[in-house]
Amino acid sequence: METVERRIKWASFLIGAGLLVQLASLLVVHPLAFMGFLMIGCPLMLAGIVMYLLSLIHEK
Amino acid sequence: MPVSVVLLFCVAAAVIALFVGYRVELTRSREGKILAFVALFALPVMAAWTGFSEQMDRATSTRFCLSCHVMDGFGRTLYIDDPSYVPARHFQNNRIPRDHACYTCHTEYSMFGGVKAKARGLRHLWVQYVLGAPKPEAIKLYDPFPNSECLHCHLGARRFEEGSAHNKVPDLLSRVKANKLSCVSSGCHEFVHDVASLKDDTFWKEKQ
Numbered sequence: 174m175e176t177v178e179r180r181i182k183w184a185s186f187l188i189g190a191g192l193l194v195q196l197a198s199l200l201v202v203h204p205l206a207f208m209g210f211l212m213i214g215c216p217l218m219l220a221g222i223v224m225y226l227l228s229l230i231h232e233k
Numbered sequence: 234m235p236v237s238v239v240l241l242f243c244v245a246a247a248v249i250a251l252f253v254g255y256r257v258e259l260t261r262s263r264e265g266k267i268l269a270f271v272a273l274f275a276l277p278v279m280a281a282w283t284g285f286s287e288q289m290d291r292a293t294s295t296r297f298c299l300s301c302h303v304m305d306g307f308g309r310t311l312y313i314d315d316p317s318y319v320p321a322r323h324f325q326n327n328r329i330p331r332d333h334a335c336y337t338c339h340t341e342y343s344m345f346g347g348v349k350a351k352a353r354g355l356r357h358l359w360v361q362y363v364l365g366a367p368k369p370e371a372i373k374l375y376d377p378f379p380n381s382e383c384l385h386c387h388l389g390a391r392r393f394e395e396g397s398a399h400n401k402v403p404d405l406l407s408r409v410k411a412n413k414l415s416c417v418s419s420g421c422h423e424f425v426h427d428v429a430s431l432k433d434d435t436f437w438k439e440k441q
Contacts, residue, residue: 178257181269185254188277192247195284199240202291203300204358210288218277221250225273 180228184221191218239283246272246280292354298335301361306369306428307335312436318424319417325437328386342385370429378425380409383416 195214198206249272259265291297299308311324311334320338323329329337340350353375360366387393388410399406408414416422 178260181260181273182254182257184273185250185252185257188273189247189251189254192243192250192277192280195281196240196243196247199236199243199284199287202294202296204292204297204354204361207288207292207297208358210284214284215281218281222274222277225269 177228177232180224180231184225184228187217187221187224189221191215191221234283234287236287239287242283243280246276249276292351293333293336293340295332295334295336301357301366303361303366303369303372306431307372307426309431309436310426310428312438313431314435314437315424318427319422320425321437338382340382341379342381372428377415378417380412380414380416384410 191214194217195210198210198214253260253269253272260269295308298304310318311320313321316322320334323338324331324334336350340346356375393399394406399409405414409416417425
C-alpha cells in the first residue's frame with residue numbers, strides 16, 4: 174500500500190473514532206461528556222483531518 | 234437543530250469516513266478523491282460544528298448544572314414553598330426559563346460573560362474531580378453575586394423602580410444600581426440557595 178493511502182486510512186480511522194466519541198458524548202448530559210467531546214473527540218478528529226490534508230500535500 | 238438530527242449526522246459522517254478508510258483504493262480515481270474530501274474533511278467539520286453547538290446549548294441547561302450529585306440540594310431549593318427565597322420565587326413563577334434556570338442568573342451579561350461562565354464551569358470540574366468537592370453547605374460563589382445579573386431583567390421595571398421597599402431609603406436604588414449595595418444582602422433578598430436548611434423546608438409540587 175502506498176504511503177498516501179496508508180495516511181488516508183489512518184485519517185479515516187482517527188476521524189471515525191473522533192466522531193464516535195463525539196456521538197457518545199452527545200448521548201449523556203453531563204459536564205464530563207462535554208469535556209470528552211472537547212478533549213478527546215475534537216482532537217482525534219482534528220488529527221485525522223490534518224493527516225488527510227498532509228496526505229494531499231504529499232500526493233502532489 | 235433537534236438532537237436526533239445531530240446524532241444521525243455524526244453517525245453518517247463516521248460511517249462514511251470509516252468506509253473511505255476501509256476501501257482506500259477508491260481514492261485513486263477522481264470521484265474517489267472527491268468522496269474522500271467530503272468524507273474526511275467537509276462532513277466531519279460540519280458534524281463537529283453541529284455537535285459543538287448542541288454541547289454549548291446543553292451546557293446552559295438546568296439539567297446539565299444539576300447533573301453533579303453535589304448540586305442536588307441547590308436544585309431542590311428551586312422548589313422551596315416559600316416566596317421569600319429568591320431562586321424559588323423566580324423558578325416557580327417562570328420569571329426565568331426553567332430549562333436554563335441556573336445559567337440565567339449565574340452568567341454575566343457582558344461581552345465575554347458566556348466565556349467566563351464556561352471558564353468557571355471548568356473550574357467547577359477541577360474542584361469536583363481533582364481537589365475534591367466540598368459539602369453542599371460549604372459551596373460559595375467565587376465572587377460576590379453582582380447586581381448586574383438582577384438588573385439585567387429588573388432595571389426599569391415599575392415594581393423595581395417604584396416599589397416601596399426600594400424607595401424607603403433615598404439613595405438605596407442608586408447604591409443598588411452602582412453595585413454598592415448587594416441585592417442579596419442581609420435585610421433585602423437574603424434568602425437564596427440555603428441548602429443547609431433544606432430538611433426544615435416544605436416543597437412545591439408542580440401540578441402535572
